[in-house]
Amino acid sequence: MxxxxxxxxxxxxxxxxxxxxxxxxxxxxxxxxxxxxPLSNETYSSDYKIINAKSMLVTPGFIDLHTHLRDxxxxxxxxxxxxxxxxxxxxxxxxxSMPNTIPVLDNVNIVSDLIDRSKSEGIVRILPIGSITVxxxxxxxxxxxxxxEVGVIGFSDDGNPVSDPNIMKQALMYSKDLSLPIIxxxxxxxxxxxxxxxxxxxxxxxxxxxxxxxGETIMIARDLILAERAGAKLHIPHISLSASLIxxxxxxxMDVNVTAEVTPHHLTLNENWVYGKKGEVPDYIDEDxxxxxxxxxxxxxxxxxxxDMVDGLAEGLIDIIATDHAPHxxxxxxxxxxxAAHGINVLETAxxxxxxxxxxxxxxxxxxxxxxxxxxxEIFNLHKIGKLQKGYFADxxxxxxxxxxxxKEDQFVSKxxxxxxxxxxxxxxxxxxxSEGKIIYKDNKFYV
Amino acid sequence: MKSLLxxxxxxxxQLNPNDIKNIIDEATSLSEKxxxxxxxxxxxxxxxxxxxxNSTRTRTSFELAAKxxxxxxxxxxxxxxxxxxxxxLLNTIKTLEAMKFDLLIVRHADSGAPYFISKNINIPxxxxxxxxxxxxTQTLLDIYTIQKKLGTLKNKKISIIGDVLHSRVARSxxxxxxxxxxxxxxxxxxxxxLWKNKLFESNNSKVIFVDNIYNALDDADVIMPLRIQLExxxxxxIPSLREYSKYWGINSQKLKIAKKDVLIMHPGPVNEGIxxxxxxxxxxxxxxxEQVKNGLYIRMxxxxxxxxxxxx
Numbered sequence: 160m161x162x163x164x165x166x167x168x169x170x171x172x173x174x175x176x177x178x179x180x181x182x183x184x185x186x187x188x189x190x191x192x193x194x195x196x197p198l199s200n201e202t203y204s205s206d207y208k209i210i211n212a213k214s215m216l217v218t219p220g221f222i223d224l225h226t227h228l229r230d231x232x233x234x235x236x237x238x239x240x241x242x243x244x245x246x247x248x249x250x251x252x253x254x255x256s257m258p259n260t261i262p263v264l265d266n267v268n269i270v271s272d273l274i275d276r277s278k279s280e281g282i283v284r285i286l287p288i289g290s291i292t293v294x295x296x297x298x299x300x301x302x303x304x305x306x307x308e309v310g311v312i313g314f315s316d317d318g319n320p321v322s323d324p325n326i327m328k329q330a331l332m333y334s335k336d337l338s339l340p341i342i343x344x345x346x347x348x349x350x351x352x353x354x355x356x357x358x359x360x361x362x363x364x365x366x367x368x369x370x371x372x373x374g375e376t377i378m379i380a381r382d383l384i385l386a387e388r389a390g391a392k393l394h395i396p397h398i399s400l401s402a403s404l405i406x407x408x409x410x411x412x413m414d415v416n417v418t419a420e421v422t423p424h425h426l427t428l429n430e431n432w433v434y435g436k437k438g439e440v441p442d443y444i445d446e447d448x449x450x451x452x453x454x455x456x457x458x459x460x461x462x463x464x465x466x467d468m469v470d471g472l473a474e475g476l477i478d479i480i481a482t483d484h485a486p487h488x489x490x491x492x493x494x495x496x497x498x499a500a501h502g503i504n505v506l507e508t509a510x511x512x513x514x515x516x517x518x519x520x521x522x523x524x525x526x527x528x529x530x531x532x533x534x535x536x537e538i539f540n541l542h543k544i545g546k547l548q549k550g551y552f553a554d555x556x557x558x559x560x561x562x563x564x565x566x567k568e569d570q571f572v573s574k575x576x577x578x579x580x581x582x583x584x585x586x587x588x589x590x591x592x593x594s595e596g597k598i599i600y601k602d603n604k605f606y607v
Numbered sequence: 608m609k610s611l612l613x614x615x616x617x618x619x620x621q622l623n624p625n626d627i628k629n630i631i632d633e634a635t636s637l638s639e640k641x642x643x644x645x646x647x648x649x650x651x652x653x654x655x656x657x658x659x660x661n662s663t664r665t666r667t668s669f670e671l672a673a674k675x676x677x678x679x680x681x682x683x684x685x686x687x688x689x690x691x692x693x694x695x696l697l698n699t700i701k702t703l704e705a706m707k708f709d710l711l712i713v714r715h716a717d718s719g720a721p722y723f724i725s726k727n728i729n730i731p732x733x734x735x736x737x738x739x740x741x742x743x744t745q746t747l748l749d750i751y752t753i754q755k756k757l758g759t760l761k762n763k764k765i766s767i768i769g770d771v772l773h774s775r776v777a778r779s780x781x782x783x784x785x786x787x788x789x790x791x792x793x794x795x796x797x798x799x800x801l802w803k804n805k806l807f808e809s810n811n812s813k814v815i816f817v818d819n820i821y822n823a824l825d826d827a828d829v830i831m832p833l834r835i836q837l838e839x840x841x842x843x844x845i846p847s848l849r850e851y852s853k854y855w856g857i858n859s860q861k862l863k864i865a866k867k868d869v870l871i872m873h874p875g876p877v878n879e880g881i882x883x884x885x886x887x888x889x890x891x892x893x894x895x896x897e898q899v900k901n902g903l904y905i906r907m908x909x910x911x912x913x914x915x916x917x918x919x
Contacts, residue, residue, distance in 0.1 A: 360807065360808045364807070366740030366741065366778055443618070443621045444722070449722055490697070494723070
């Protein structure tokens, strides 16, 4: 068989984990990287496919530790195939399958089937996350050993946080020897009640039931206390409040094994987006208000919270960016705000959203790339991905930092397009995505 | 009267003081006619009252208003609809749009639902109450009622007492009264107030939340107790109706510190003996029946201004 050889030439290579931020080449053979930054006068034999990356950024393929693929069970929203294409278009070469599928990923059969179908139907690497409890019902712990053996990389009950502190403690202790994280959606359902959006002035004004932000901090505090007691690994998903960061900092300083992720929307949007004017506060409420595409859980918080999320990510208190990609069909959003499903479609807009934080000088490009690549690999013990190093999988993204594009409903390759960013201008565009040495997406076209 | 033609009335915040004046002038003019030119204005127009939440009083008021203007009225309520069969709101309204109604009058338990409906169909909508959010026709009839008695709202002290958190009337009235220059005082048990006692991010000095009910009642021109829902006790918002009534119920003793000729209003229906005593409901200070009467003319004026091309 003819071997697959690619050189990505003259790109601005950014791989913070290897300390690289300079112009040069990345050399790929078959599924692996065989050289990075070879001598500048290197010539390549004619069997190399050359990709000219002049004035482009070249980074490791992005890793998303929080993806809802909806498959099996809700294939009208997304499938393994459409979700992985959406990922490739957004520069992600590794995504996860959150376990709130129907049926839930709580046993070996269903997880094995998902792994098999991920290989045949997906176009990027898809890593499954198992449920913490059987059926995500919060009662009995899932067979974590068996699930780990077939390849889950962590455990989560998604939007049904484990409410019983004893079950949570048992889950943390039981998972400890597997060294796999427990990912508990931080929300105390009792205090959040019927809450539809962040409780505050905007919920007052729109007459929407407010979700008390204490719901998040109460649960994070409890989980940190239990993780400390169990000595286990806790990963806090989609952290969204300034007060949560204070708790996180205290426990990180105590050397508790805790990590946290933040979504692009909690970094860049705020509760004013529910007004439907792209973050502006309108003079009066009109038909654009009650933007159901801005309905998400945890809800969009205040402007101050969002600023603190950016600072928290910049200084490394928040470890990584994860998308919480949550596709929903048009009808699940085209209804009253109370009826609408929670969630935002993120994979295709994620990079451009956070790239703006670099352009407005809130955060370094190194930190952004690291939190999308080597850091998620490191905290979830994922091997041979997330870095541009010899011997690593050739998962590479080429980005045009100068390109501008508009978020258009009909341009999504995801099955859904539920995002409050519709019709917004974005900066920075994914030009090419290479997964295990294969060009899967380039110049708006798919090659698989 | 300048027409709001083809435009929905969703909340009081979309109207400027001049729009409000025009509606009230029209209501006044309609109320002065012995038989307000029945059938002449809106002959052949069809109006649908679309109530996803129970209400007899408001629906009846709208129905009568539309009929007095000569339009055909059809009533559609949750009980008789396919909503319970799982049909989506979007489907329901698209079906109704195909029937070419000229005007929808919508009440819905979800805040914002009338905005959603108005956005998705090409028929004007009057919001007859959405969730906790807005009840603009109630506000217009309250403004009309106060103006008839006091001439103006400007610099009047209007105090709203009770469950502001769950009240669409309170939200619309705060916006409307403040817009016309009144100073609005609000007092509630903290558990039934707005988060941080704020309706706006900016400091709106005309809207004042006070911790003590007597600061609200003191020297008030108008006092409006809100209906307390029985389930608030179950939800843990108040210890008991008895305690609520004792500390927030309006009685003649509490009224002593208000203006001597203070006016009492209530959006109805009243829990007599709980948020207000029966004695006060029936006293000459009470405008409660006046509100209902004025509501008819206000709703006629609004329907006419949306549908009629006749300019005065």
